[in-house]
Amino acid sequence: MSQDVQTEAAQRRLLFTTDHRILGVWYLLLSLAAVAVGTVLSVFMRIHIIAPDLKLPFWGVVPPEGYLALVTMHGTLMVFFVLTTAPVNGFASLVLPAQIGAKRMALPLLNAISLWSTVVSFLVLLAAFFVRGGAPISGWTNYPPLSAIAAAGPGQATGMDLWLVSIGIFCFAAVLGAVNLLTTIISKRCAGMTLMRMPLTVWAWLVTAALIVFAFSILFAAVVMLLSDRHLATSFFVPPGEVINGVISRAHADGSPMLWLHLFWFFGHPEVYIAILPAMGLTSSLLANFTRRPVLGYKFMVATTLAIGFFGLLVWGHHMFVSGMNPYAGTAFALTTMAIAVPSSAKVLGWLAMLLRGRDSRVHPLPTPMLFTLGFLSFFIAGGLTGPILAQPVLDAYLHNTYFVVAHFHLVMAMAGMFSLFAAVYYWFPLMTGRLMNERLGKWHFWLSLIGAYGTFFPMHFAGLAGQPRHYAQLTGSTSTLASLLPLQKGITHAALFLATAQLVFLFNLVWSARRGRIAGMNPWQATTMEWAPNDTECRVACGPYEYFDGNLSCFAPQCATETEQE
Amino acid sequence: MLSAARVWWMPPDGALHGIAIDRLMWWNLVALGLLFVAAHVLLFAAMVHRKKAHAQPRSSLRKEWIGLAGLTLMYAWMAISAQRLWATIRYQGAAPGALQVEVTGEQFQWYFRYPGADGVFGNTRPDLISAPAGNPLGLDRTDPRGNDDIVSSALVLPVGREVDLGIRSIDVIHGFFIPGMRLKQNAVPGMEMHIHFTPIVAGDYSILCSQVCGLGHARMQAHLRVVPAGEYAAWHASHEPQHTSGAAP
Numbered sequence: 001m002s003q004d005v006q007t008e009a010a011q012r013r014l015l016f017t018t019d020h021r022i023l024g025v026w027y028l029l030l031s032l033a034a035v036a037v038g039t040v041l042s043v044f045m046r047i048h049i050i051a052p053d054l055k056l057p058f059w060g061v062v063p064p065e066g067y068l069a070l071v072t073m074h075g076t077l078m079v080f081f082v083l084t085t086a087p088v089n090g091f092a093s094l095v096l097p098a099q100i101g102a103k104r105m106a107l108p109l110l111n112a113i114s115l116w117s118t119v120v121s122f123l124v125l126l127a128a129f130f131v132r133g134g135a136p137i138s139g140w141t142n143y144p145p146l147s148a149i150a151a152a153g154p155g156q157a158t159g160m161d162l163w164l165v166s167i168g169i170f171c172f173a174a175v176l177g178a179v180n181l182l183t184t185i186i187s188k189r190c191a192g193m194t195l196m197r198m199p200l201t202v203w204a205w206l207v208t209a210a211l212i213v214f215a216f217s218i219l220f221a222a223v224v225m226l227l228s229d230r231h232l233a234t235s236f237f238v239p240p241g242e243v244i245n246g247v248i249s250r251a252h253a254d255g256s257p258m259l260w261l262h263l264f265w266f267f268g269h270p271e272v273y274i275a276i277l278p279a280m281g282l283t284s285s286l287l288a289n290f291t292r293r294p295v296l297g298y299k300f301m302v303a304t305t306l307a308i309g310f311f312g313l314l315v316w317g318h319h320m321f322v323s324g325m326n327p328y329a330g331t332a333f334a335l336t337t338m339a340i341a342v343p344s345s346a347k348v349l350g351w352l353a354m355l356l357r358g359r360d361s362r363v364h365p366l367p368t369p370m371l372f373t374l375g376f377l378s379f380f381i382a383g384g385l386t387g388p389i390l391a392q393p394v395l396d397a398y399l400h401n402t403y404f405v406v407a408h409f410h411l412v413m414a415m416a417g418m419f420s421l422f423a424a425v426y427y428w429f430p431l432m433t434g435r436l437m438n439e440r441l442g443k444w445h446f447w448l449s450l451i452g453a454y455g456t457f458f459p460m461h462f463a464g465l466a467g468q469p470r471h472y473a474q475l476t477g478s479t480s481t482l483a484s485l486l487p488l489q490k491g492i493t494h495a496a497l498f499l500a501t502a503q504l505v506f507l508f509n510l511v512w513s514a515r516r517g518r519i520a521g522m523n524p525w526q527a528t529t530m531e532w533a534p535n536d537t538e539c540r541v542a543c544g545p546y547e548y549f550d551g552n553l554s555c556f557a558p559q560c561a562t563e564t565e566q567e
Numbered sequence: 568m569l570s571a572a573r574v575w576w577m578p579p580d581g582a583l584h585g586i587a588i589d590r591l592m593w594w595n596l597v598a599l600g601l602l603f604v605a606a607h608v609l610l611f612a613a614m615v616h617r618k619k620a621h622a623q624p625r626s627s628l629r630k631e632w633i634g635l636a637g638l639t640l641m642y643a644w645m646a647i648s649a650q651r652l653w654a655t656i657r658y659q660g661a662a663p664g665a666l667q668v669e670v671t672g673e674q675f676q677w678y679f680r681y682p683g684a685d686g687v688f689g690n691t692r693p694d695l696i697s698a699p700a701g702n703p704l705g706l707d708r709t710d711p712r713g714n715d716d717i718v719s720s721a722l723v724l725p726v727g728r729e730v731d732l733g734i735r736s737i738d739v740i741h742g743f744f745i746p747g748m749r750l751k752q753n754a755v756p757g758m759e760m761h762i763h764f765t766p767i768v769a770g771d772y773s774i775l776c777s778q779v780c781g782l783g784h785a786r787m788q789a790h791l792r793v794v795p796a797g798e799y800a801a802w803h804a805s806h807e808p809q810h811t812s813g814a815a816p
Binding site: 241350 | 577578591607609634635643645652674696698740758775782783
């Protein structure tokens with residue numbers, strides 16, 4: 001009996017804990033659940049495009065609105081619950097305090113409230129599948145009036161309300177989490193941890209948290225305004241004289257959907273950097289760790305991170321070149337967007353230079369986290385290079401909302417982001433379990449995923465150039481030009497199935513290594529940063545974060561020098 | 568004639584402004600494609616090539632700075648060349664003599680209205696909109712200016728004449744997209760957006776909806792027929808309303 005009480009108490013400790021490491025693991029498990037659901041949804045989408053009449057398990061024949069519900073929920077799950085939750089709150093909770101020599105977060109209770117609010121938000125979102133009308137069909141951007149008027153489509157009634165409530169809760173949670181991160185980084189650094197000695201991951205989280213405070217506050221306001229348009233007869237986003245389904249709407253006075261677009265993308269574009277900045281920080285750290293050389297131009301990397309964060313707030317209009325925005329505004333946003341390509345290119349050049357200089361000294365054979373970092377780099381380059389094309393309004397006016405854009409953001413955000421998350425999981429797994437993940441399985445996972453991801457997303461550029469719009473449930477219709485793209489889309493679907501299946505290797509590795517993986521021991525990667533320092537040491541920092549010395553694996557200076565060593 | 572479907576490139580261009588756009592697109596894709604290849608050559612070189620360890624002298628970052636300067640110049644070239652073209656196409660409205668056509672999107676259909684002989688569109692009112700009663704745009708029959716308006720579900724244009732499209736929506740946001748004309752503009756309820764272009768190659772072009780607008784989004788398609796001037800005149804004449812108070816054709 002006493003054992004029951006003990007396990008119950010232990011369970012309660014896991015649930016009601018404010019311990020940042022346990023919260024970090026919870027965040028990551030939530031993201032794992034979200035990425036699993038999101039991937040299954042995308043597989044259903046891919047199958048539907050090439051075989052609209054096929055009966056899917058648990059679903060039957062998917063109607064066009066079902067396809068759009070899949071798109072909406074896939075995008076929402078992946079952008080919010082995977083690419084925001086995991087790299088920011090997940091891994092920051094796991095390692096950030098240790099990396100700056102803090103025993104705990106500055107506001108641990110806030111961190112716990114943020115986690116559980118995110119879980120509630122996730123459940124509310126999934127509930128949208130089970131209400132009358134199903135999940136919303138207006139895409140993750142949910143432009144009004146389609147999202148403002150329940151009669152505009154199935155899923156736009158209760159489903160849409162649930163989406164808005166879910167995202168409202170998510171915004172609340174994200175801002176709480178960001179306040180905690182900002183406060184922690186500013187106030188909890190240990191002795192000697194000056195700003196310019198912080199690991200680049202910490203710099204990335206600092207800028208990301210600042211972006212979250214701006215972006216998610218605005219999205220929260222937008223979501224509240226849209227709910228108010230739907231239920232309180234306000235008119236922020238709905239113009240007068242709407243005729244939907246033959247019924248004229250008299251509830252609305254003089255709103256404009258353009259206001260939603262501006263508010264949404266003022267959130268939506270910084271969101272991209274929220275997802276990718278932590279990945280950039282991790283890339284710099286891992287390249288230093290595995291080439292056994294310091295980060296090339298540390299100050300330069302900090303400066304480009306700050307520049308990307310700053311410009312990230314000024315480029316939202318490039319999603320709106322053909323939306324009805326003033327064409328002069330299009331020019332302004334095109335220039336800021338081109339400007340952000342410069343610090344991004346600078347980072348890539350820096351990483352390539354680190355790799356080339358580290359050829360002689362790097363760890364051999366390349367460990368799995370390093371492979372996934374190289375994968376991140378490859379996808380960031382592949383997806384990033386189409387950025388300048390889409391930044392030109394005159395070219396974007398053709399490519400906007402085609403598969404070209406789908407290819408662009410899946411490479412630069414989704415695949416680059418995911419590969420960096422994988423790198424982080426393989427790298428920091430010992431901090432969660434005390435064990436290393438299996439290297440052989442990890443390498444299989446990497447190569448299969450790399451091939452699957454390029455096979456899925458690279459051909460989409462061509463569908464986009466051929467003029468195929470996004471969100472098309474099938475390739476039929478009164479014009480015949482789209483049907484010729486069916487063979488291409490079939491190939492993409494097969495590659496997507498391959499990519500999704502390859503993730504089973506990862507899941508298996510995760511479960512197997514958690515129980516049977518090789519015991520990691522202290523500092524398995526011979527890293528300098530302080531998350532690898534022994535648990536109870538009182539650290540005092542006397543050097544920069546990446547003091548690796550050429551060539552020799554054991555030749556490096558950990559940031560954590562204990563008090564006794566100092567004396 | 569249906570334009571031949573292409574899979575690896577844009578469909579054949581039929582618009583005057585499209586020639587410059589296609590050229591720009593080509594140069595951009597070539598330049599960025601080469602950079603993609605170059606970056607991956609470096610990546611693979613870094614992965615494969617491995618000499619025995621010997622301390623390498625720390626070299627300066629000059630090469631990287633030159634690379635960054637080169638990329639910055641390229642981005643600047645892209646920004647400037649694209650802006651000049653964008654300004655030419657979008658900063659100014661159509662010439663006064665351009666053919667006026669009003670485009671209306673509604674779930675899930677495009678409608679095209681021609682102003683008729685008087686060159687003026689009649690009033691429309693949302694409360695008169697009724698597709699089953701043959702008035703999908705809500706034409707106000709009491710407005711004499713609208714008596715000669717033509718409403719069509721296909722867009723028919725004469726080759727070589729500039730056209731000024733006024734794009735609207737009566738319900739949700741739609742995306743008016745003619746790939747073959749290198750033309751895209753959202754149709755936003757409560758606003759009328761004007762874009763202008765000159766079709767120069769006769770043929771049949773797809774009109775698609777590029778902004779998700781509800782369950783029928785994928786089937787919201789229509790045809791643009793670009794025809795010789797004489798054929799256009801004949802089409803226009805045959806579609807003129809026969810009596811002043813009749814239903815729209």
